[in-house]
Amino acid sequence: MKKGLRTAALALGLAAVVAAPSFAQYYTSKAVSADEKAMAAEVRPDFSSPQVEDKSVKVSGLPETLTWYTSKPGVWGSSRAKQGGTFRDYIAEFPDTFRTVGPNANHAYRTFFGSNPATVELNMETREFLPGLATHWAFGADGKTVYYKLNEKAKWSDGKPLTSADFTFMYQMMRSPDIQDPWYNEFYTEQMVDLKAYGPYVISVTMNAKMAPADLLLNTACSPRPAHFYGGKIDKDYVDTYQWKAEPTTGPYYLADFVKGESLTFKKVKNWWGHEYAYNKNRFNIETFEYKVITGGNDIIKNYFYKGELDKFYMIIPQVWADEAKAPEIQKGYIDREYAFYVPLQGVQGIFLNTKYKFLSDVNVRRGFYYAINIQKMIDTVLRGEYARNHNIGVGHTFAGIDFNDKTIRKPNFDPAKAGELFAKGGFDKIGSDGIRVNAKGERLSVELIYASPNHTERLSVLKEEAKKAGLELNLNLMQKGSFTALREKNFQAYWGGMSTSVYPDYWEYFHSTNADKTQTNNFWGYANPEMDKLLDAFRAEGDLKKKAELTKKIERLVDQEALVIPHYYVPYYRGGTWKWVRFPKWLNNKFNDDFFEAMAPYNGYGAYFGYQWIDQDIRKEVLEAQKAGKAYEPRIWMDTTNKAN
């Protein structure tokens, strides 16, 4: 009955639209329609930035003769962009310190304060390299060294010029025990073994091992520290002295003001040097960023957003996206929604099966899981068909134009009969009175699945009910604390979760037999296989990225055969709502960039700045007036599907 009504209503609605289209009475205003029109005509720019040799560069006084490279990306920013305005955002907690190294510096907002570009930056569309603080780079004959020629126009936010001294100072600082940060001490001593200056604008950085050129660039790309700000030295009091002192930056935004515990204000650097590069044109348009501390979670943040005190709100989760569509501010078109697909960088994720646990040592039983775990139904129901199914242990591993993932690997669809056959092969050939399979020893095919996030309970409940059909019992165990410890100690049966990764994967730590019987290692599966060891060792010994990629694909196929991981999904998009005055280029996002709403700070370790959006003051005025008058715009969802998989 209800369905009938719904259909009837829909039919009526359609009829109304067809019969009298002029009835669609949406309000439009001048600035809004002008910008929407301009937006419609916009095309996705060419983001490529292949490395090119630049013969015009001559540098004397270097120990070897070098070939200098650079890349010449075009204009990427939108010509619609307007300058100025304030973007209001929140932080979930006030940072513990403004330092970016040392105790407590590893907080969520660290990138706000360490927003220096690196010598070279990663292109988030192609993962090629972009000139950053260095305009050119060259590779030493030893295969371990990169030379950088710095941009002579680069300046600190306090107006002082950037020189090679700031890099040598950074190197000295990172090695100093006084920063109380062993990780950096280790990296800059053991991994990055040397950093030298040749005159004010050239430096060389040396790693401890030979690497492929692209790899070398990735590893040697580093950011300077303002030597003048620290008086050229780091001493014992560093941690306390600089607890609440933000250093000047070479990036586009500096900390202009703050109220401890309450807010942070960042402002655009006057005449920022970075606009010298074409690819920075029409970017970093917003003048001020205000971050207010808002605690209490998403519901509270949402209220601030709808009251108009925040400019953006994430709607990643399918249910949130669906629910928020009903908000009056969205239905009346004061808030636009932006939805862009991208390719996330995802490491080994899914359900890990411990091969050290009784019957899970049998590969048939593990492969039975491929058919018994109904990932597709979970995606189609709880996740509303919006997440993308993952078939492999890695996603988005593209580097320097080379793809490292074997995209031909496909996991089968849910099939209880097929799962039953495999479980039977693994000894579980009888079905107990409760519908769960039993083996000759009387063991039930029952596995405890540990997971860490309460948000995942619903997803896993679907898997649990479906697995019953294959005679498999999943006991869900939510361990908000300690699930990762259990994993590292191999004290688990099945684990739902995952690991992060870098731009291309090194699977050695996960699958090499060296760690198969040791706890506190990343070989969670207790997996040992000489064939795998051979591949992993060959991968480590290989210097050529293309050959490395081939080995990675072989490893992925072997893991697929061994059924160590039941991959689940990845989130192929970023989306949310912004008040109408926050404008974006039509193409919204880059292929490998995740959070395109984050305009000020690079979101992850590889992300360069985004900063393509801007605030349109005229639209702001119009929208606020329309809201006062109760006039409704047509609701807008700006969507970009360029990087949608399949």
Next chain:
Amino acid sequence: MKKPMFTLDPLTRKRIDRFKQIKRGYWSWRALLVLVILSLFSELFINSRAIVVSYEGKLYFPTYGAVIPGTTFGLDYQYETNYRELSKTLKANGKGWVLMPLVPYSAYEQDFKEGVYPPYAPSLVSRHFLGTDSIGRDIVARLVYGFRIAILFSLAYVFITFFIGTVIGCLMGYWGGWFDTIFQRIIEIWEQVPFLYVVMIVGSIYKPNFAIFLLIFIIFGWSSRTWRVRAMTYRERERDYILAAKAMGASTWRIISVHIVPNVLVVIVTMLPFAISGAISSLTALDYLGFGLRPPTPSWGELISQGISAYKTAPWILTSVVSAMTVILVMIAFIGEGLRDAFDPKKFTVYK
């Protein structure tokens, strides 16, 4: 209470009669009793398994007992029969019929409809009388099975802790001396352990099952039951009838169980309902916070947390669970109030 543990002496009779006169309490007691008993047989009313299936002339009763695979009814799968589907199939091919329970859903299974996503609103047609939660599980089923778990849990918890508390409290009061002193100190220290935090810590590290959860509750719950019993026993043991019993050579156990406990019972009985509602509330609170029983065990706490997060789009979840919880807790409170009045010593003061 209804079935007294000891012979119905005139005093107890009077108390029961008095309780029956307190209409609110008495009716609540009867209603709750019916609810509890019904909930014990909820598989017959709320279940995805059919009550009776007639297939090719043979009758099947799937409610209790082993899983019946689909192949039994000529379906093409080995896992448990989907009886709602079977009903349609049999109607079509005329090979038999299926009698489904009133609510044809279990508390665990997810009912998804093509093209629309849960939570689904209450509907008579789909027999989701109170709608579904956000993964399509029936609210009625979740409520009733959650109620059954909560009430059985709290009854078990309350009776066991009162038993332990009464025994130890009586002994403390009766023996006094060093036994009393030592136990007093132990309990004082024990009671300083923040109980809910301990449960949360244990719950976040190991996900306890029903029995272990009950055990943790009991370990930390018995001590508070001792104080009043101890005090009452102190008073009773000085009375003449105890001296008389002693003089006649009665054993400690006999004096406590036959003479002291019946007189102390007043305190226990009047405390009982409030302890039960307290236990329900704390179990619900823990489930709400995510430290309770293993998901996807049906629970009110879990429904409340779902209901709150989906209140704007699916008000029926929170409404249902809050109404159910209010009704049950109010009924228990009425019973408690009735008992307190009925057992009020100001009305019937009789020394044995």
